[in-house]
Amino acid sequence: MKSFYVTTPIYYVNDVPHIGHAYTTIAADVIARYKRLAGYDTFFLTGTDEHGQKVEKAAEQSGETPKGLADRVVERFKDLWRLLDISNDDFIRTTEQRHERAVLAFYERVWQRGDIYLGEYEDWYCIPCESFWTETQLLEGRRCPECGRPTERLKEKSYFFRLSRYQEPLLRHLEENPDFVRPPVRYNEVLSFVRGGLRDLSISRTSFRWGIPLPNDPEHVLYVWFDALINYLTGVGFPEDRYRRYWPADCHIIGKDILRFHAVYWPAFLMSAGLPLPKQVFAHGWWTVEGQKMSKSAGNVVDPYEMAKEYGVDQFRYFLLREVPFGMDGDFSKATIVHRINGELANDFGNLVSRVLTMVRRYLKGRVPAPTSAGGLHKRAEEALQEYGRQMEDMAFQRALAALWEFIGAVNKYLDDTAPWSLAKENKERELKESLYNSLESLRFIAIMAFPFMPSSSECLWRMLGFKGALSDVRIEEAGRWGGMPEGQEVEQPVPLFPRIEA
Numbered sequence: 001m002k003s004f005y006v007t008t009p010i011y012y013v014n015d016v017p018h019i020g021h022a023y024t025t026i027a028a029d030v031i032a033r034y035k036r037l038a039g040y041d042t043f044f045l046t047g048t049d050e051h052g053q054k055v056e057k058a059a060e061q062s063g064e065t066p067k068g069l070a071d072r073v074v075e076r077f078k079d080l081w082r083l084l085d086i087s088n089d090d091f092i093r094t095t096e097q098r099h100e101r102a103v104l105a106f107y108e109r110v111w112q113r114g115d116i117y118l119g120e121y122e123d124w125y126c127i128p129c130e131s132f133w134t135e136t137q138l139l140e141g142r143r144c145p146e147c148g149r150p151t152e153r154l155k156e157k158s159y160f161f162r163l164s165r166y167q168e169p170l171l172r173h174l175e176e177n178p179d180f181v182r183p184p185v186r187y188n189e190v191l192s193f194v195r196g197g198l199r200d201l202s203i204s205r206t207s208f209r210w211g212i213p214l215p216n217d218p219e220h221v222l223y224v225w226f227d228a229l230i231n232y233l234t235g236v237g238f239p240e241d242r243y244r245r246y247w248p249a250d251c252h253i254i255g256k257d258i259l260r261f262h263a264v265y266w267p268a269f270l271m272s273a274g275l276p277l278p279k280q281v282f283a284h285g286w287w288t289v290e291g292q293k294m295s296k297s298a299g300n301v302v303d304p305y306e307m308a309k310e311y312g313v314d315q316f317r318y319f320l321l322r323e324v325p326f327g328m329d330g331d332f333s334k335a336t337i338v339h340r341i342n343g344e345l346a347n348d349f350g351n352l353v354s355r356v357l358t359m360v361r362r363y364l365k366g367r368v369p370a371p372t373s374a375g376g377l378h379k380r381a382e383e384a385l386q387e388y389g390r391q392m393e394d395m396a397f398q399r400a401l402a403a404l405w406e407f408i409g410a411v412n413k414y415l416d417d418t419a420p421w422s423l424a425k426e427n428k429e430r431e432l433k434e435s436l437y438n439s440l441e442s443l444r445f446i447a448i449m450a451f452p453f454m455p456s457s458s459e460c461l462w463r464m465l466g467f468k469g470a471l472s473d474v475r476i477e478e479a480g481r482w483g484g485m486p487e488g489q490e491v492e493q494p495v496p497l498f499p500r501i502e503a
């Protein structure tokens, strides 16, 4: 069986989850759920990044130990993922023993390779970003080019990773694998960064304590990014041999702000450790809110708990992936989410379901009629599923949903054209059964395609269609063939899947 391994970034515990975290995690969940349907041996990892100065400082401010802070905030993340129906197979915390073990094993490999040396580091440091910057990179007033906050001059003894040694191998890898970084705009960004030259990277700190001590010099703790990236290996069992079942990862999903760490440092670390590189790093865009940059100071941070409560979990999931092509920036606005819910979910999708099921209850005593020749929908359904699959394989979620909605439109039109309510009046039983069988069978296809995006509504539709098993156990290979609605199966009285939202 082919395997598929997808990851999200591990989230810092100094902040509570917002729409940005939810977006990355939902996207990873959608692809994981799709790959399971498509028959892959799938592994989906998420977790939290708990070391580093940022967390140490946040803990100081809230009067906790760093571990105490992490223990408290990690529950917020876990809760949210449960609420949002995230189907991760494991949850990694970098303060876990298994992680420290993996980090030490990894460090040892890099050390043996001769890629770590002691030097002295002096530069401008941004504490919130955990990043050093050179004078030329700084914004006016010596502010951090990433977050705009003031930097501090910092000098310390530090261990370095010989990143410079990997410039050529990285360039070669990028040139030979144009899909290593997606979308293309991010690929080009990485390419020019690497072409611009790579300085060795400071990977240890002595100015604070909250991290994994270096085995060769415990005065130093490991730089948080060196520690954090290794989570992707820990999660699949490294250093035990079983990590090979899923490693190399098929896709690291990240936001565009952490591209350099994933597409430059991480592959260089892996090359040094003699481990295979992930197949792809996919960097998605950023959300603004009602046209504004989202920030605590602006007070416009979108809280995913509130969104789920106000609009529904599936509605929120759907919106995030339908609104923007994956990889581009997007804008969150209440008007647009309401518009999509009322139009696409309530009208196009929800009404179709209730129309068909209500008629099957009314005219056919709720029983699925015998399969018939398909009158056009057969081919449409299989083509839609194929197109959907192609787009999903390409991580083009928005296009996959467009293919699904085109099919939903075709089924709505088919119902209007065949008008089963008139057929019933005219006692045209054969035509009536044909129309309703085709519509029911189309709903079965729709449920399957909607599942990765809207798991609980799709499971509900599945039950209303009369199936006893779970939709999550279905495999497209068998279920994706026309004719799967069993004759005589009893469908349920429909409940509204997506209630309209009144403005």
Ligand code: MSP
Pocket: 008, 009, 010, 011, 012, 019, 020, 021, 023, 024, 049, 228, 229, 230, 231, 254, 255, 256, 257, 258, 285, 286, 287, 288, 294
């Ligand atoms: N801990 C690091 C990742 C280590 S991975 C080895 C980290 N954590 S984070 O919590 O700050 O951010 C996690 C993710 O949230 C990033 O992928 C980032 O892009 C995403 N987002 C934060 N704000 C965002 C938006 N406004 N919009 C979309 N995504 C955003 O970085």
